[in-house]
Amino acid sequence: xxxxxxxxxxxxxxxxxxxxxxxxxxxxxxxxxxxxxxxxxxxxxxxxxxxxxxxxxxxxxxxxxxxxxxxxxxxxxxxxxxxxxxxxxxxxxxxxxxxxxxxxxxxxxxxxxxxxxxxxxxxxxxxxxxxxxxxxxxxxxxxxxxxxxxxxxxxxxxxxxxxxxxxxxxxxxxxxxxxxxxxxxxxxxxxxxxxxxxxxxxxxxxxxxx
Numbered sequence: 001x002x003x004x005x006x007x008x009x010x011x012x013x014x015x016x017x018x019x020x021x022x023x024x025x026x027x028x029x030x031x032x033x034x035x036x037x038x039x040x041x042x043x044x045x046x047x048x049x050x051x052x053x054x055x056x057x058x059x060x061x062x063x064x065x066x067x068x069x070x071x072x073x074x075x076x077x078x079x080x081x082x083x084x085x086x087x088x089x090x091x092x093x094x095x096x097x098x099x100x101x102x103x104x105x106x107x108x109x110x111x112x113x114x115x116x117x118x119x120x121x122x123x124x125x126x127x128x129x130x131x132x133x134x135x136x137x138x139x140x141x142x143x144x145x146x147x148x149x150x151x152x153x154x155x156x157x158x159x160x161x162x163x164x165x166x167x168x169x170x171x172x173x174x175x176x177x178x179x180x181x182x183x184x185x186x187x188x189x190x191x192x193x194x195x196x197x198x199x200x201x202x203x204x205x206x207x208x209x210x
Contacts, residue, residue, distance in 0.1 A: 021058075023051065024066065027049045031048065036121070040067060068128055071132055093151065094203065095200050095207070098196070099199070102199065106191050116180060120176050122177070137166065137170055144169065148203065148207065153208050161206045164203075164205075164206075
Protein backbone atom coordinates (compact mmCIF):
# COMPACT_ATOMS: atom_id res chain seq x y z
CA UNK A 1 0.00 0.00 0.00
CA UNK A 2 1.55 3.37 -0.94
CA UNK A 3 2.30 5.91 1.77
CA UNK A 4 -0.31 8.56 2.31
CA UNK A 5 0.41 11.90 0.66
CA UNK A 6 2.50 14.14 2.88
CA UNK A 7 3.76 11.29 5.04
CA UNK A 8 7.26 9.86 5.28
CA UNK A 9 7.90 6.95 7.58
CA UNK A 10 4.37 7.40 8.91
CA UNK A 11 5.00 10.98 10.04
CA UNK A 12 4.07 14.35 8.59
CA UNK A 13 6.65 16.98 7.68
CA UNK A 14 5.64 18.96 10.77
CA UNK A 15 6.15 15.94 13.01
CA UNK A 16 9.58 15.26 11.54
CA UNK A 17 10.48 18.94 11.95
CA UNK A 18 9.48 18.89 15.63
CA UNK A 19 11.28 15.59 16.21
CA UNK A 20 14.56 16.94 14.79
CA UNK A 21 14.29 20.05 16.95
CA UNK A 22 13.74 17.95 20.07
CA UNK A 23 16.72 15.76 19.21
CA UNK A 24 18.92 18.84 18.99
CA UNK A 25 17.61 20.17 22.32
CA UNK A 26 18.09 16.78 24.00
CA UNK A 27 21.64 16.50 22.68
CA UNK A 28 22.50 20.00 23.90
CA UNK A 29 21.04 19.16 27.31
CA UNK A 30 23.12 15.99 27.57
CA UNK A 31 26.33 17.78 26.62
CA UNK A 32 25.57 20.63 29.04
CA UNK A 33 24.96 18.24 31.92
CA UNK A 34 28.07 16.19 31.14
CA UNK A 35 30.53 18.99 30.40
CA UNK A 36 28.99 22.42 31.04
CA UNK A 37 27.32 24.98 28.82
CA UNK A 38 30.57 26.03 27.10
CA UNK A 39 30.91 22.51 25.66
CA UNK A 40 27.65 22.87 23.73
CA UNK A 41 28.53 23.62 20.10
CA UNK A 42 26.71 23.38 16.81
CA UNK A 43 29.13 20.75 15.55
CA UNK A 44 28.95 18.71 18.75
CA UNK A 45 25.16 18.71 18.82
CA UNK A 46 24.94 17.80 15.13
CA UNK A 47 27.45 14.98 15.60
CA UNK A 48 25.51 13.56 18.52
CA UNK A 49 22.22 13.62 16.60
CA UNK A 50 23.68 12.63 13.19
CA UNK A 51 22.01 15.72 11.73
CA UNK A 52 23.84 18.16 9.50
CA UNK A 53 24.13 21.87 10.17
CA UNK A 54 21.32 22.65 7.72
CA UNK A 55 18.87 21.11 10.17
CA UNK A 56 20.47 22.96 13.07
CA UNK A 57 19.89 26.33 11.38
CA UNK A 58 16.32 25.38 10.52
CA UNK A 59 15.59 25.60 14.23
CA UNK A 60 18.19 27.87 15.85
CA UNK A 61 19.84 31.05 14.68
CA UNK A 62 23.08 30.23 16.52
CA UNK A 63 24.46 28.43 19.55
CA UNK A 64 23.16 31.08 21.97
CA UNK A 65 19.65 30.49 20.65
CA UNK A 66 19.99 26.77 21.42
CA UNK A 67 21.47 27.42 24.88
CA UNK A 68 18.59 29.75 25.69
CA UNK A 69 16.07 27.15 24.54
CA UNK A 70 17.55 24.56 26.91
CA UNK A 71 17.74 27.02 29.81
CA UNK A 72 14.24 28.35 29.19
CA UNK A 73 12.89 24.80 29.36
CA UNK A 74 14.45 24.29 32.80
CA UNK A 75 13.15 27.68 33.98
CA UNK A 76 9.64 27.00 32.71
CA UNK A 77 9.61 23.69 34.62
CA UNK A 78 10.59 25.54 37.79
CA UNK A 79 8.04 28.33 37.43
CA UNK A 80 5.24 25.90 36.60
CA UNK A 81 6.01 23.78 39.67
CA UNK A 82 6.21 26.83 41.93
CA UNK A 83 2.98 28.30 40.58
CA UNK A 84 1.21 25.01 41.32
CA UNK A 85 2.30 25.24 44.96
CA UNK A 86 1.69 28.97 45.27
CA UNK A 87 -1.83 28.87 43.83
CA UNK A 88 -3.18 25.55 45.18
CA UNK A 89 -4.30 27.09 48.48
CA UNK A 90 -4.58 30.90 48.34
CA UNK A 91 -5.59 31.07 52.02
CA UNK A 92 -2.52 29.23 53.27
CA UNK A 93 -0.11 31.31 55.36
CA UNK A 94 2.63 32.46 52.97
CA UNK A 95 5.50 31.19 55.11
CA UNK A 96 4.06 27.68 54.81
CA UNK A 97 3.82 28.15 51.05
CA UNK A 98 7.40 29.40 50.97
CA UNK A 99 8.61 26.33 52.86
CA UNK A 100 6.82 24.07 50.39
CA UNK A 101 8.42 25.92 47.49
CA UNK A 102 11.88 25.59 49.01
CA UNK A 103 11.34 21.88 49.59
CA UNK A 104 10.17 21.39 46.01
CA UNK A 105 13.30 22.99 44.56
CA UNK A 106 15.73 21.16 46.85
CA UNK A 107 14.04 17.79 46.31
CA UNK A 108 14.05 18.35 42.53
CA UNK A 109 17.78 19.05 42.69
CA UNK A 110 18.48 15.81 44.54
CA UNK A 111 16.53 13.75 41.99
CA UNK A 112 17.58 15.69 38.86
CA UNK A 113 21.03 17.25 39.34
CA UNK A 114 21.34 17.85 35.60
CA UNK A 115 18.32 20.17 35.67
CA UNK A 116 19.86 22.00 38.60
CA UNK A 117 23.21 22.35 36.84
CA UNK A 118 21.52 24.03 33.88
CA UNK A 119 19.36 26.37 35.95
CA UNK A 120 21.60 27.18 38.92
CA UNK A 121 25.08 26.69 37.48
CA UNK A 122 27.49 29.48 36.64
CA UNK A 123 27.18 30.95 33.16
CA UNK A 124 30.10 33.36 33.20
CA UNK A 125 31.09 34.24 29.65
CA UNK A 126 27.60 33.78 28.21
CA UNK A 127 25.76 37.09 28.33
CA UNK A 128 22.37 35.73 27.26
CA UNK A 129 22.37 33.12 30.03
CA UNK A 130 23.51 35.64 32.64
CA UNK A 131 20.66 37.93 31.57
CA UNK A 132 18.18 35.09 31.96
CA UNK A 133 19.56 34.17 35.37
CA UNK A 134 19.07 37.76 36.53
CA UNK A 135 15.58 37.94 35.00
CA UNK A 136 14.35 34.82 36.79
CA UNK A 137 15.40 36.32 40.13
CA UNK A 138 13.10 39.25 39.43
CA UNK A 139 10.35 36.93 38.23
CA UNK A 140 10.43 34.74 41.32
CA UNK A 141 10.61 37.83 43.54
CA UNK A 142 7.42 39.11 41.91
CA UNK A 143 5.72 35.75 42.53
CA UNK A 144 6.79 35.65 46.17
CA UNK A 145 5.63 39.22 46.83
CA UNK A 146 2.27 38.46 45.19
CA UNK A 147 1.81 35.41 47.44
CA UNK A 148 2.60 37.47 50.53
CA UNK A 149 0.48 40.49 49.59
CA UNK A 150 -2.92 39.33 50.94
CA UNK A 151 -1.29 38.61 54.31
CA UNK A 152 0.67 41.85 54.76
CA UNK A 153 0.33 43.86 57.94
CA UNK A 154 -1.39 47.23 57.43
CA UNK A 155 1.85 49.13 57.99
CA UNK A 156 4.08 46.74 56.05
CA UNK A 157 6.97 48.29 54.14
CA UNK A 158 6.35 46.83 50.70
CA UNK A 159 9.60 48.15 49.28
CA UNK A 160 11.43 46.53 52.16
CA UNK A 161 9.55 43.29 51.50
CA UNK A 162 10.61 43.31 47.86
CA UNK A 163 14.24 43.98 48.79
CA UNK A 164 14.26 41.21 51.39
CA UNK A 165 12.58 38.80 48.97
CA UNK A 166 15.22 39.57 46.37
CA UNK A 167 18.03 39.09 48.90
CA UNK A 168 16.48 35.86 50.12
CA UNK A 169 15.99 34.37 46.66
CA UNK A 170 19.43 35.47 45.47
CA UNK A 171 21.01 34.00 48.60
CA UNK A 172 19.08 30.77 48.12
CA UNK A 173 20.43 30.42 44.58
CA UNK A 174 23.99 31.03 45.78
CA UNK A 175 23.54 28.52 48.60
CA UNK A 176 22.24 25.93 46.15
CA UNK A 177 25.25 26.52 43.89
CA UNK A 178 27.65 26.09 46.81
CA UNK A 179 25.81 23.00 48.04
CA UNK A 180 25.93 21.43 44.58
CA UNK A 181 29.66 22.14 44.41
CA UNK A 182 30.19 20.28 47.70
CA UNK A 183 31.23 23.41 49.60
CA UNK A 184 28.58 22.89 52.29
CA UNK A 185 28.38 19.54 54.09
CA UNK A 186 24.67 19.23 54.81
CA UNK A 187 21.91 16.98 53.54
CA UNK A 188 18.86 18.10 51.57
CA UNK A 189 16.65 18.38 54.66
CA UNK A 190 19.27 20.58 56.30
CA UNK A 191 19.13 22.96 53.34
CA UNK A 192 15.32 22.99 53.41
CA UNK A 193 15.15 23.63 57.15
CA UNK A 194 17.77 26.37 57.12
CA UNK A 195 16.25 28.25 54.18
CA UNK A 196 12.75 27.92 55.60
CA UNK A 197 13.90 29.40 58.92
CA UNK A 198 15.62 32.25 57.13
CA UNK A 199 12.51 32.91 55.04
CA UNK A 200 10.37 32.97 58.19
CA UNK A 201 12.76 35.44 59.84
CA UNK A 202 12.68 37.79 56.85
CA UNK A 203 8.94 37.49 56.30
CA UNK A 204 7.84 37.93 59.93
CA UNK A 205 8.50 41.68 59.77
CA UNK A 206 5.87 42.18 57.04
CA UNK A 207 3.11 39.65 57.67
CA UNK A 208 0.10 39.55 59.94
CA UNK A 209 0.82 36.90 62.57
CA UNK A 210 -0.59 33.48 61.75
